[in-house]
Amino acid sequence: MSQSRALLPHKALVPRAFFIVSYLTPEEVTQMGQACQGRHQARDELLILTLFQTGLRISEALSITPRKIGSFADGAVLHIDGKGQKPRLVACPEPLAHRLKSYAFDRQLGLDDRLFQINRKRGWQIIKEAAERAGINKKVYPHLLRHSDAIERLRQTGNPRALQLHLGHTSPLMTMRYLATLTAEDALRIQQEVKF
Numbered sequence: 498m499s500q501s502r503a504l505l506p507h508k509a510l511v512p513r514a515f516f517i518v519s520y521l522t523p524e525e526v527t528q529m530g531q532a533c534q535g536r537h538q539a540r541d542e543l544l545i546l547t548l549f550q551t552g553l554r555i556s557e558a559l560s561i562t563p564r565k566i567g568s569f570a571d572g573a574v575l576h577i578d579g580k581g582q583k584p585r586l587v588a589c590p591e592p593l594a595h596r597l598k599s600y601a602f603d604r605q606l607g608l609d610d611r612l613f614q615i616n617r618k619r620g621w622q623i624i625k626e627a628a629e630r631a632g633i634n635k636k637v638y639p640h641l642l643r644h645s646d647a648i649e650r651l652r653q654t655g656n657p658r659a660l661q662l663h664l665g666h667t668s669p670l671m672t673m674r675y676l677a678t679l680t681a682e683d684a685l686r687i688q689q690e691v692k693f
Contacts, residue, residue: 516674516677517674517677517678517681518644518647518648518674518675518677518678519635519636519641519644520641520644520645520647520648520678521549521633521635521637521641521642521645522645523549523645523649525631525633525635526545526546526549526642526645528631528632528633529545529624529627529628529631529633529637530542530545530546530627531631532627532628532630532631533545533623533627533630534630539600540600540613540615541623541627543596543597543600543612543613544558544613544620544623544624545623545624545627545642546593546596547561547593547597547613548624548639548642548643548646549642549645549646550589550590550593550646551575551587551588551589551593551646552587552642552643552646552647552650552663552664553575553577553587553643554579554580554639554640554643555617555620555621555639555640556617557577557578557579558613558620558639559611559613559615559616559617559620560577560578560611561575561577561597561611561612561613562606562608562609562610562611562612563597563598563601563606563607563608563609563610563612564576564608564609565577566589566594566597566598567586569586572588572589572591573588573589573590573591573593573594574586574587574588574589575587575589575594577665579665580665583665585662585665587663588663597612600612617639620639621638621639624637624638624639624642625637625638643664644675647660647664647672647675648675648678648679650663651675651676651679652679657669657672657673657675657676658672660672660675
């Protein structure tokens with residue numbers, strides 16, 4: 498009996514896997530980036546784009562240095578030390594990698610200097626202020642951009658296992674909530690087509 502229980506996932510993980518996840522659309526993220534103002538406008542917009550286009554946690558994004566921007570096959574990657582200091586490679590769109598490198602070059606950063614020289618609290622403030630200025634009526638916080646990246650990647654690739662590795666999730670159940678969100682949205686669209 499105890500052996501069969503060990504095969505089942507922890508009871509707290511199962512319901513969480515079927516939660517509908519809130520997220521931002523690519524258009525909303527663009528609006529947030531365009532709403533950035535002030536002398537740190539370039540940094541703030543780049544932080545928002547980095548969180549959305551890579552799905553990094555805020556702490557992971559704030560640890561990016563020029564040395565961590567690399568390549569794999571024909572694409573750009575980020576070398577990230579994730580939760581529990583587990584290393585992983587994260588796909589990074591080529592235009593974003595170019596912007597990160599240009600940003601570091603323009604500011605004459607060393608290979609091991611952090612690109613975003615702010616703390617987590619300031620990161621939260623930047624994202625919240627950009628969302629307010631963009632007129633987004635959702636609760637916006639750094640992890641919401643991670644959810645948004647996950648939804649967009651799953652929508653385009655349809656590959657939950659690749660998404661799990663990209664996000665650094667140890668359990669596939671963590672990734673299944675994004676699939677559940679897309680499935681629920683598709684089901685609603687199908688049901689809305691029913692004519693009475």
